[in-house]
Amino acid sequence: MLTEKQEKFIRLLLEGKSQAQAYRDAYDAAGMSDDSVYKEASRLARRAAVRKRLEQLRKELEEAAIANARERLELLTQIIRGERPVGDKLKAVDLMNKMTGAYSKKAEPDTDVTLVVELRD
Numbered sequence: 001m002l003t004e005k006q007e008k009f010i011r012l013l014l015e016g017k018s019q020a021q022a023y024r025d026a027y028d029a030a031g032m033s034d035d036s037v038y039k040e041a042s043r044l045a046r047r048a049a050v051r052k053r054l055e056q057l058r059k060e061l062e063e064a065a066i067a068n069a070r071e072r073l074e075l076l077t078q079i080i081r082g083e084r085p086v087g088d089k090l091k092a093v094d095l096m097n098k099m100t101g102a103y104s105k106k107a108e109p110d111t112d113v114t115l116v117v118e119l120r121d
Contacts, residue, residue: 002050002053006026006044006050009044010057012025012026019038069102
């Protein structure tokens with residue numbers, strides 16, 4: 001379990017602050033030298049529980065930032081029903097489907113092909 005200060009440190013890192021600045025903002029570091037802040041921030045960032053939580057939150061942010069298949073279907077449904085303008089959104093959905101492999105179904109031929117090869121001297 002992480003402390004409130006550790007959670008704040010992690011949140012500040014996710015906001016783009018450096019380890020040292022996140023440490024200063026999360027902890028009472030007013031009387032600490034820059035070198036001490038750098039060392040403590042680095043030590044804190046290396047803790048297994050802090051690393052694990054940071055990765056967990058990064059993954060959640062990443063997943064929330066990308067439209068999933070359900071969201072794409074909802075958007076397409078709204079476009080079909082005339083509830084939204086098509087514009088570049090349809091192109092974006094198409095591109096995203098291609099990037100995520102949503103179109104990657106193998107086509108199986110429905111006929112058998114026999115190949116005869118004659119070898120001559």
